[in-house]
Amino acid sequence: KPLVFSGIQPTGNLHLGNYLGAIKRWLDLQDSHECLYCIVDMHALTVNPDPVELMQFTREVTAAFLASGIDPKKSIVFNQSRVRQHAELAWVFNCVARMGWLNRMTQFKDKAGKDRENASAGLFVYPNLMAADILLYRATHVPVGDDQKQHLELTRDVAQKFNNDYSDRIASLGIGVDMQVGDEQVSGFFPLTEPMISGPAMRIMSLRDGTKKMSKSDPSDLSRINLVDDADTIAKKIRKAKTDPEALPSDVEGLAGRPEADNLVGIYAALSGTDKETVIRDFGGRQFSDFKPALADLAVARLSPITEEMRRISGDQAYVDSVLKDGGERASVLAEETMRHVRDIIGFLQD
Numbered sequence: 546k547p548l549v550f551s552g553i554q555p556t557g558n559l560h561l562g563n564y565l566g567a568i569k570r571w572l573d574l575q576d577s578h579e580c581l582y583c584i585v586d587m588h589a590l591t592v593n594p595d596p597v598e599l600m601q602f603t604r605e606v607t608a609a610f611l612a613s614g615i616d617p618k619k620s621i622v623f624n625q626s627r628v629r630q631h632a633e634l635a636w637v638f639n640c641v642a643r644m645g646w647l648n649r650m651t652q653f654k655d656k657a658g659k660d661r662e663n664a665s666a667g668l669f670v671y672p673n674l675m676a677a678d679i680l681l682y683r684a685t686h687v688p689v690g691d692d693q694k695q696h697l698e699l700t701r702d703v704a705q706k707f708n709n710d711y712s713d714r715i716a717s718l719g720i721g722v723d724m725q726v727g728d729e730q731v732s733g734f735f736p737l738t739e740p741m742i743s744g745p746a747m748r749i750m751s752l753r754d755g756t757k758k759m760s761k762s763d764p765s766d767l768s769r770i771n772l773v774d775d776a777d778t779i780a781k782k783i784r785k786a787k788t789d790p791e792a793l794p795s796d797v798e799g800l801a802g803r804p805e806a807d808n809l810v811g812i813y814a815a816l817s818g819t820d821k822e823t824v825i826r827d828f829g830g831r832q833f834s835d836f837k838p839a840l841a842d843l844a845v846a847r848l849s850p851i852t853e854e855m856r857r858i859s860g861d862q863a864y865v866d867s868v869l870k871d872g873g874e875r876a877s878v879l880a881e882e883t884m885r886h887v888r889d890i891i892g893f894l895q896d
């Protein structure tokens with residue numbers, strides 16, 4: 546089975562973007578792929594060092610995975626720090642990736658803001674840890690939102706440079722696998738990972754500004770629908786969502802240049818499992834005063850069972866912790882298999 550890896554940071558305020566852009570799409574892959582779904586607590590440390598929150602949010606994200614239908618018997622669910630090889634491989638990649646590559650990462654620029662001197666060094670090398678997360682399992686498919694595309698390209702660059710730098714050693718150990726790169730057939734140790742970014746939910750935007758992505762760290766709670774919001778709060782946020790004064794257009798082309806309208810139509814499409822064309826066929830020409838209540842009803846119908854299940858699962862901390870422990874043990878076996886090869890390739894002595 547092809548191997549899928551994806552993760553979410555336990556940084557609080559899990560929202561509709563995280564659900565539609567990531568978690569919901571993971572469900573469909575559980576039967577056809579071997580899946581690892583990770584709560585990436587080491588990534589969260591780059592921005593939020595509060596230990597009590599980190600523990601609470603790690604359990605909350607785990608509960609959200611389980612409540613959404615991730616089955617811990619089929620998929621491996623674990624928190625990243627439990628599998629020490631993530632940190633080990635990230636160090637190797639710190640020595641493979643180039644400063645120039647990291648300097649181009651827009652997420653670092655966004656998150657560090659103007660005060661770059663004060664950003665953690667961890668935030669700067671975050672993409673190398675993400676490359677390690679994926680390549681530790683030699684994952685070939687990574688379902689993420691569109692915002693992660695640049696990091697996935699860097700993951701490919703890291704894999705390619707590692708394969709090139711150590712090509713003789715990989716060949717002499719006889720552990721390379723053949724793969725197609727463009728027109729060329731090459732052999733390497735790490736696969737060149739494919740991003741799985743598609744569908745109307747690839748980028749859910751803020752409800753207050755259709756040009757900014759919906760984000761956990763947006764100071765305005767009205768900008769996002771949190772997975773823990775109750776029905777009244779969801780309805781209120783959709784009612785207050787920013788829109789322009791025009792009615793919905795009669796075809797999808799008419800959404801161009803109307804980011805807020807485009808976003809709400811995209812959310813409707815993703816929640817109903819259709820596409821924007823279908824939504825416009827049903828609602829084209831209608832006012833937002835008609836469309837917003839329909840969207841609110843749909844969002845509540847889809848999200849409230851998950852919210853309730855999240856509350857129920859969160860009440861059983863022993864169960865949540867046991868899922869992470871079991872997942873960590875299963876992931877460690879796979880991770881150690883890769884790391885033994887990596888240590889041999891790079892020349893670290895081991896027993």
Ligand code: AQP
Pocket residue numbers: 552553554555556562563564565566567688689690691692693746747748749750758759760761762763
């Ligand atoms: N707005 C979004 N639309 C679609 N997908 C999204 N994702 C995040 N925001 C959107 C996807 O969710 C997964 C987990 O993201 P993350 O928690 O690791 O970090 P992030 O992308 O930095 O998420 P946030 O919510 O924006 O958090 P902050 O505010 O802390 O930066 C990824 O697959 C991502 O694509």
